[in-house]
Amino acid sequence: MALRKDAQRNRERLVEAARAVFAERGLDVALDEVARRAGVSIGTLYNRFPTRADLVAAVFTDRADTVVGICEHALAMDDPWDGFVHFVEQTCRMQAADRGYNDLSARSIPQAAPTSDLERGYALMTEVVERAKRAGALRGDFVLADMAFVIWAISRTIEATGDVEPQAWRRHLGFVLDGLRAPAAHPLPVPALTDEQVERIMRDC
Amino acid sequence: MALRKDAQRNRERLVEAARAVFAERGLDVALDEVARRAGVSIGTLYNRFPTRADLVAAVFTDRADTVVGICEHALAMDDPWDGFVHFVEQTCRMQAADRGYNDLSARSIPQAAPTSDLERGYALMTEVVERAKRAGALRGDFVLADMAFVIWAISRTIEATGDVEPQAWRRHLGFVLDGLRAPAAHPLPVPALTDEQVERIMRDC
DNA sequence: CGGTAACGTGAGGACGTCGTCAACTTCCGG
DNA sequence: CCGGAAGTTGACGACGTCCTCACGTTACCG
Numbered sequence: 001m002a003l004r005k006d007a008q009r010n011r012e013r014l015v016e017a018a019r020a021v022f023a024e025r026g027l028d029v030a031l032d033e034v035a036r037r038a039g040v041s042i043g044t045l046y047n048r049f050p051t052r053a054d055l056v057a058a059v060f061t062d063r064a065d066t067v068v069g070i071c072e073h074a075l076a077m078d079d080p081w082d083g084f085v086h087f088v089e090q091t092c093r094m095q096a097a098d099r100g101y102n103d104l105s106a107r108s109i110p111q112a113a114p115t116s117d118l119e120r121g122y123a124l125m126t127e128v129v130e131r132a133k134r135a136g137a138l139r140g141d142f143v144l145a146d147m148a149f150v151i152w153a154i155s156r157t158i159e160a161t162g163d164v165e166p167q168a169w170r171r172h173l174g175f176v177l178d179g180l181r182a183p184a185a186h187p188l189p190v191p192a193l194t195d196e197q198v199e200r201i202m203r204d205c
Numbered sequence: 206m207a208l209r210k211d212a213q214r215n216r217e218r219l220v221e222a223a224r225a226v227f228a229e230r231g232l233d234v235a236l237d238e239v240a241r242r243a244g245v246s247i248g249t250l251y252n253r254f255p256t257r258a259d260l261v262a263a264v265f266t267d268r269a270d271t272v273v274g275i276c277e278h279a280l281a282m283d284d285p286w287d288g289f290v291h292f293v294e295q296t297c298r299m300q301a302a303d304r305g306y307n308d309l310s311a312r313s314i315p316q317a318a319p320t321s322d323l324e325r326g327y328a329l330m331t332e333v334v335e336r337a338k339r340a341g342a343l344r345g346d347f348v349l350a351d352m353a354f355v356i357w358a359i360s361r362t363i364e365a366t367g368d369v370e371p372q373a374w375r376r377h378l379g380f381v382l383d384g385l386r387a388p389a390a391h392p393l394p395v396p397a398l399t400d401e402q403v404e405r406i407m408r409d410c
Numbered sequence: 411c412g413g414t415a416a417c418g419t420g421a422g423g424a425c426g427t428c429g430t431c432a433a434c435t436t437c438c439g440g
Numbered sequence: 441c442c443g444g445a446a447g448t449t450g451a452c453g454a455c456g457t458c459c460t461c462a463c464g465t466t467a468c469c470g
Contacts, residue, residue, distance in 0.1 A: 041419045149377040153358030164402050167395050172354040174393040179384025188379040190372050197369050246449045
């Protein structure tokens with residue numbers, strides 16, 4: 001059953017307002033600020049999005065597409081390492097550009113999306129990583145789950161430095177990438193997180 | 206003017222309780238939980254520590270000594286790179302062992318200490334870094350301010366993985382260290398944060 | 411155009427935390 | 441042992457956020 005016309009319009013206003021508010025203040029803003037910005041009452045907000053997670057999901061569904069696009073662009077690049085770097089860099093750029101997305105990344109990696117797109121994104125990300133490994137550019141002991149480390153690392157740096165020096169994360173990423181090149185690799189002391197573990201971490205918000 | 210005997214005892218109880226509560230729940234716990242754990246009223250807590258920052262400072266003053274100790278041990282090691290690794294590793298170990306300290310690191314680096322010890326710690330840390338650079342082991346474009354990236358990165362990873370896989374940060378640190386070795390170095394896109402910038406980031410808690 | 415289901419509204423109760431203060435208690439010097 | 445300064449207490453008001461719900465309004469179908 002479709003929404004009534006006014007309800008549909010209010011829904012869009014709410015999502016737009018949330019997008020803006022989340023972007024500049026993070027995922028933990030008071031929801032009545034979102035409602036105010038949308039020109040709608042707090043009751044309507046709760047009516048449409050019973051939980052904060054519902055609103056967050058509505059705001060960031062399109063991000064899965066974006067990630068897919070980034071991956072495709074990465075895979076279209078001639079050099080597998082350049083492709084991998086492009087992927088990581090663009091991901092981080094998105095975090096830097098949107099405080100809400102940065103919060104989301106820190107807590108649950110690019111989750112919160114229709115499952116089919118999510119699976120596709122997952123598959124593409126795996127291919128970006130594997131291709132770079134096959135080419136001997138990315139270190140062989142790196143697995144997709146290790147991307148979480150990269151995202152978490154940059155996320156905190158952006159949080160800390162964003163107001164003072166918005167480009168600082170690029171330096172941090174420089175160090176990180178240098179540690180991921182194959183020739184840099186030294187034995188790691190601990191095995192990678194399993195998919196189940198990553199799953200569990202993501203669930204616990 | 207010295208504190209009265211009972212006041213002194215209560216102060217110690219508060220600091221002990223805070224140490225425990227911060228360690229297991231982080232720096233943002235409700236203060237009345239600290240008071241309860243100390244067997245003291247909330248009024249007494251506020252009486253002795255007017256702000257949360259006062260209490261935090263009291264709990265973590267000794268950490269500056271610990272850092273000094275770590276640095277001295279690092280400088281006593283024959284191999285400058287091993288010394289640097291020891292320093293980083295021990296710092297991260299402290300973060301992993303104490304959620305409150307991890308929070309503190311994420312916000313303001315090992316601050317919150319009597320100024321003299323702080324300066325000494327600062328000087329020693331610089332020497333650990335510079336010695337490793339002089340030996341050609343640590344990349345030449347690394348500066349002390351870049352340690353913030355390491356601390357922030359590990360801090361977030363510990364936060365995310367601590368409950369599920371307490372040793373995961375060691376793998377993350379493995380990647381990080383591989384990026385800091387001299388042979389791994391590629392040109393960085395952005396200059397280091399200045400001391401003033403780091404200062405400013407730290408002040409803003 | 412009327413009836414009704416869907417929707418919108420915002421005041422208000424519940425909650426948790428903060429920080430205060432006036433009344434009470436304890437310590438300690440004389 | 442006493443007086444007063446130092447210290448303690450916990451109930452309380454302020455605050456911000458969450459979420460609900462009874463009532464008023466609007467869109468849409470026949």
